[in-house]
Amino acid sequence: MQDLVGPALGTLALVAVGGYLLGSIPFGVVLTRAAGAGDVRNIGSGNIGATNVLRTGRKDLALATLVLDAGKGAAALLIARWLFNSEVAGAIAGGAAFLGHLFPVWLGFKGGKGVATFFGLLLAAAWPLGLLAGATWIVVAALFRISSLSALVASVATPAYALLPVAALGLPAPHAILLLAVFTAVLIWIRHADNIGRLLKGAEPRIGAKKA
Numbered sequence: 001m002q003d004l005v006g007p008a009l010g011t012l013a014l015v016a017v018g019g020y021l022l023g024s025i026p027f028g029v030v031l032t033r034a035a036g037a038g039d040v041r042n043i044g045s046g047n048i049g050a051t052n053v054l055r056t057g058r059k060d061l062a063l064a065t066l067v068l069d070a071g072k073g074a075a076a077l078l079i080a081r082w083l084f085n086s087e088v089a090g091a092i093a094g095g096a097a098f099l100g101h102l103f104p105v106w107l108g109f110k111g112g113k114g115v116a117t118f119f120g121l122l123l124a125a126a127w128p129l130g131l132l133a134g135a136t137w138i139v140v141a142a143l144f145r146i147s148s149l150s151a152l153v154a155s156v157a158t159p160a161y162a163l164l165p166v167a168a169l170g171l172p173a174p175h176a177i178l179l180l181a182v183f184t185a186v187l188i189w190i191r192h193a194d195n196i197g198r199l200l201k202g203a204e205p206r207i208g209a210k211k212a
Helices: 002-023 027-034 050-056 059-084 087-102 115-125 127-144 147-162 175-191 193-201
Strands: none
Touching: 002 059, 002 087, 027 050, 027 059, 050 059, 059 087, 059 115, 087 115, 087 175, 115 127, 115 147, 115 175, 127 147, 147 175, 147 193, 175 193
16 A cells, blocks of 8 residues: 555645646746836735736736736646546646745745636636636626625635536536635635735725726
8 A cells, every 4th residue: 555655645746846836937027027017016016916917007918917827727737637637636736836826936935816826727627616706706896896805705605616516517526626616715815814904994996996
């Protein structure tokens, strides 16, 4: 048994490291610097995600950042799932990529909040979850016009969606994907601690609101 456990754990460790390194690529920083738009960390909120990249005035860079941040999580999960034909390996790689985005080694472990990467992971892991989470974000955003609230609600709702008994949509999701949904949701809430504080005070900015 030990002869089998050792290689298995070693493989999963390599999967995790590979996923983390892929997820830690700070596309927001790379793209803004390459385009001569400065360091996005010195703009607006200082976040490396697409929302802050948009504050450079470059919609093309913001869109590219959004797609690439979502894509790196999806790529990590899909590659690991394909290589090892395992939902567990895919979930580990995807979770590690998510950690890499939040805590990238290249930026002193100061990364983004993970929303785009979260949606990319869900679409790759189980597309119905991605669509349901995305629809939740849209509905909450339409009602309250607050991006952070939309992300918080969508993330906490996703594990519940993963348990839905809808065989036509491939649900309930495999246990590994359910755990990935819980893991990422917890981290999203942790990374949005400041936003939660502002929400409780009624001071969180609304989508499209102009700064005074």
